[in-house]
Amino acid sequence: MAGQGDSSSSEKKSKEVMNDVSTFRAENLQNNMKVVYYSRTFLSIIGGAIAGILGLTGFMGFILYFIVMAITSIGLIAKAKFSLHSYFDCWNRIILDGFLGGLMSFVLFWTLAYDIVHIF
Amino acid sequence: MAEDLVLDTAIRDWVLIPLSVVMVLIGILRYFVSKLMRSFQVPDPKIVKEGHIHLFSSFTFRQVIVRARNLRGAANFIPPKSFRSRRVYFSNEKNLSMIIPQTLTFAWVNFFFSGFVAAKIPFPLTQRFRSMLQNGIDLSTVDVSYVSSRSWYFLNLFGLRGLFSLILGEENAMDDTQRMMQMGGFGFDPSKSLTAEKDGLDIVQHEWALPKFEHRAEAVLKKLVS
Numbered sequence: 001m002a003g004q005g006d007s008s009s010s011e012k013k014s015k016e017v018m019n020d021v022s023t024f025r026a027e028n029l030q031n032n033m034k035v036v037y038y039s040r041t042f043l044s045i046i047g048g049a050i051a052g053i054l055g056l057t058g059f060m061g062f063i064l065y066f067i068v069m070a071i072t073s074i075g076l077i078a079k080a081k082f083s084l085h086s087y088f089d090c091w092n093r094i095i096l097d098g099f100l101g102g103l104m105s106f107v108l109f110w111t112l113a114y115d116i117v118h119i120f
Numbered sequence: 121m122a123e124d125l126v127l128d129t130a131i132r133d134w135v136l137i138p139l140s141v142v143m144v145l146i147g148i149l150r151y152f153v154s155k156l157m158r159s160f161q162v163p164d165p166k167i168v169k170e171g172h173i174h175l176f177s178s179f180t181f182r183q184v185i186v187r188a189r190n191l192r193g194a195a196n197f198i199p200p201k202s203f204r205s206r207r208v209y210f211s212n213e214k215n216l217s218m219i220i221p222q223t224l225t226f227a228w229v230n231f232f233f234s235g236f237v238a239a240k241i242p243f244p245l246t247q248r249f250r251s252m253l254q255n256g257i258d259l260s261t262v263d264v265s266y267v268s269s270r271s272w273y274f275l276n277l278f279g280l281r282g283l284f285s286l287i288l289g290e291e292n293a294m295d296d297t298q299r300m301m302q303m304g305g306f307g308f309d310p311s312k313s314l315t316a317e318k319d320g321l322d323i324v325q326h327e328w329a330l331p332k333f334e335h336r337a338e339a340v341l342k343k344l345v346s
Contacts, residue, residue: 041282051242058243101282107241108279114242115136119127 032087036076036097043072044102045109052113065106069099125266127237135238135269139229143276144283146221151288226273233269240265241275 047068051061073095080087080094088094234256245253245264253267 038286041286045282045286056242061242104275104278105280105282108275111239111241111275112136112140115239116132119125119240 029089033097036094037101039076040069040072040097040099040102041105043068044106048106048109049113051106051110052115053117055114055118056110057114061110065103068106069102125237125240125262127240131236131238135233136272139233139269139272140276140280143225143273143280146225147280147284148288150221151284222277229269229273236268237262237266238269238272239267241267241271 044065047065051064056064076094077084084091084094237257241253243265247264250260250264253264253271254262255270256268257266
């Protein structure tokens with residue numbers, strides 16, 4: 001699964017209700033989190049390269065990052081067929097999880113692409 | 121002060137790209153070394169009991185991080201005493217086993233690549249960051265966007281984590297908490313990730329989730345039988 005894009009890994013149902021205590025299948029939940037993380041990282045790298053090549057500076061670049069993250073969230077929610085609670089335990093996970101890590105990768109590749117293309 | 125500096129092409133060829141390539145290669149090297157070490161060593165329970173830590177003789181830092189994370193995740197399912205002893209072991213070892221490669225690379229960067237403008241970051245920052253980002257450049261009128269290679273090193277350090285987790289599989293991702301992102305600047309503290317992990321371990325409230333599991337099992341069995 002490592003190295004693949006966002007849509008090639010499947011998410012598994014992670015919640016099983018067992019008599020009175022509802023627990024999550026930890027490994028499936030973790031797998032889903034991994035899928036979210038990989039998708040975000042991959043798309044932030046691509047988004048960084050795009051922002052650099054287009055020559056976006058300052059605020060416009062960060063707006064592109066937020067747009068890419070929103071598209072990622074919407075894509076993941078659509079893949080989970082909108083029944084979020086059978087795959088994740090709370091909303092924050094799918095929306096906020098890889099946000100800051102993705103931001104650093106985005107800025108790195110943004111800087112790299114911008115410098116190579118425009119200041120070379 | 122919005123004029124564009126024209127920077128030498130040679131800087132791109134000989135600073136930016138080699139630095140990134142070197143950092144990627146060092147990360148890959150660490151991964152394979154740890155995989156090699158892991159296949160030789162089985163974690164020794166005696167080490168845990170005696171609290172004996174061998175710092176430089178083993179490259180098991182990746183293994184340690186994975187085990188610490190497992191410990192954190194599953195903490196609620198083991199009895200309190202063994203959780204505490206494991207926690208102490210991990211806190212002692214992880215603090216010291218990641219600093220070395222980062223320190224060496226940082227010293228190398230500082231020695232060879234100082235005193236010139238290395239890159240331009242595409243977004244503007246305030247004047248407060250000037251001392252942080254332009255340490256080798258002694259002109260105070262240059263735009264803060266033009267940074268030195270030290271800041272390029274830190275940018276790579278944080279940004280390549282995501283790349284490593286993609287190309288090397290999930291165990292290699294350096295664990296990161298919110299604390300790292302709130303660092304007050306790019307102060308030189310390469311042990312931050314380890315401290316963050318250690319603090320995360322400290323914070324975990326140990327609630328033993330299975331104190332009454334015998335009663336629950338009995339209830340389940342009763343329901344099944346009746």
